[in-house]
Amino acid sequence: MxxxxxxxxxxxxxxxxxxxxxxxxxxxxxxxxxxxxxxxMIDGGEGFAKAIIKIKNGELIYKDVIGPVGEKVKSHYGIFIEGNKRTAVIEMAAVAGLKLVPSFQRNPLKTTTYGVGELIIDALDMDVDKIMIGCGDSGTSDGGAGMAQALGVQFLDDEKQVIPIMGGEDLLKASSIDTTHIDKRLCGIPIDVACNWTNVLCGKQGVARVFGPQKGAKPEEVETLSLALEHYAMLIEQSTKKNVRNSPGSGASGGLGAGLLAFADATLHRRFDLIMNYIQxxxxxxxxxxxxxxxxxxxxxxxxxxxxxxxxxxxxxxxxxxxxxxxxxxxxxxxxxxxxxxxxxxxxxxxxxxxxxxxxxxxxxxxxxxxxxxxxxxxxxxxxxxxxxxxxxxxxxxxxxx
The missing domain is CATH 3.40.50.10350 (Glycerate kinase; domain 1)
Structure with missing residues (x-):
């Protein structure tokens, strides 16, 4: 047998x-x-970067970045070379995963994906030709707004003041989005995202209601977070003309999928379809x-x-x-x-x-x-x-x- x-x-x-x-x-x-x-097997969550880099005989790069609760954490991403092309492999769980959120601080209204954006910028500094991101095991629900801020996106309040590093609830403070300062190197860099295709940002099956409680949100906080993500989707549509409310995968990793769609022009993939290109x-x-x-x-x-x-x-x-x-x-x-x-x-x-x-x-x-x-x-x-x-x-x- x-x-x-x-x-x-x-x-x-x-x-x-x-x-x-x-x-x-x-x-x-x-x-x-x-x-x-x-x-x-990996599904884009914990172990994603190390597994792909091991298969591709690449190199892991370690970097201190802002973690999900706003404090520095030691994270990593990898780079492998194939056909003279350099591909960066980023694992959101390694920088904004649930395991990095202490149990007494598990509140998705507060946590941020800022460090994910920092890793993307660092990968751009390494002159990569392509970026692959694994979405899974997240401890955040900020819609990828923190990631976007690290890329140069500015969220402005009613007085046109820039809002500092944001958690999910801070999305309600924003009245507009300024994308003019976004890192220009993102243009022309393909970004492929392995994500749960069934997760969407908004609505009854939106990420706040489905996954908010798993990340520590109380019922009233789930409703606040749901309203914040609806508001966020409206601002994204106003500033980028992209409707991410119910796009497949937009709710991945607390809405990081939506942020990657809106601000990094990423392509979201069914995670198993993308990963099967590397693990037969x-x-x-x-x-x-x-x-x-x-x-x-x-x-x-x-x-x-x-x-x-x-x-x-x-x-x-x-x-x-x-x-x-x-x-x-x-x-x-x-x-x-x-x-x-x-x-x-x-x-x-x-x-x-x-x-x-x-x-x-x-x-x-x-x-x-x-x-x-x-x-x-x-x-x-x-x-x-x-x-x-x-x-x-x-x-x-x-x-x-x-």
């Missing part, structure tokens, strides 16, 4: 490579000689007897472009069974059956605090994979016995007929 393991990371706990390693250890606990292949998995899935995937939380959002279901869709083309393991099973998890996941289970074995669950995750991932394979092993034994019994019965019938 060959098992191909294609996990994503467990947010704020383990990256995809760490999850894959624990899965492989679990498989070897079942059978030291089992055929396995690990393919740690179809041929490897086709050779598997079983695919095991993984994600920190499996729920109604998973079918909307997240790794487990994208992996499952590919596997189903080849009639390969797919099992998912997860940290938590959330509302609407059963929807994942409809997109190709045949079974799923949580690694959590008993009631436990989040802190302990995160500490025990590597061990529990191992044990979960071992348990899955042992269950499958029992099924194989039962199937073999049934086949043997049917053969014996057929043989007895032939003898009797003779």
């Amino acid at each position: 060959k098992v191909v393991m294609i996990p994503s990371g467990f947010k704020e706990c383990l990256d995809a490579e760490e999850v894959a390693y624990s899965m492989m250890k679990g498989a070897r606990r079942f059978d030291p000689f089992i055929k396995t292949e690990m393919i740690p 998995i179809e041929e490897k899935i086709a050779t598997a007897d079983l695919v095991i995937t993984a994600e920190g939380s499996l729920d109604f959002q998973t079918p909307n472009g997240k790794i487990p279901c994208e992996v499952a869709r590919i596997a189903k083309k080849n009639n390969i069974p797919v099992i998912a393991i997860t940290g938590t099973i959330g509302r609407g998890a059963e929807l994942n059956y409809d997109v190709g996941i045949d079974a799923y289970s949580s690694i959590i074995q008993r009631p436990v605090t989040l802190k302990k669950a995160m500490f025990k995750a590597p061990q529990w991932i191992e044990e979960s994979v071992e348990g899955i394979l042992r269950h499958i092993g029992v099924g194989i034994i039962m199937a073999d016995r049934k086949t043997l019994s049917e053969r014996e019965l057929s043989y007895d019938n032939k003898i009797n007929q003779a």
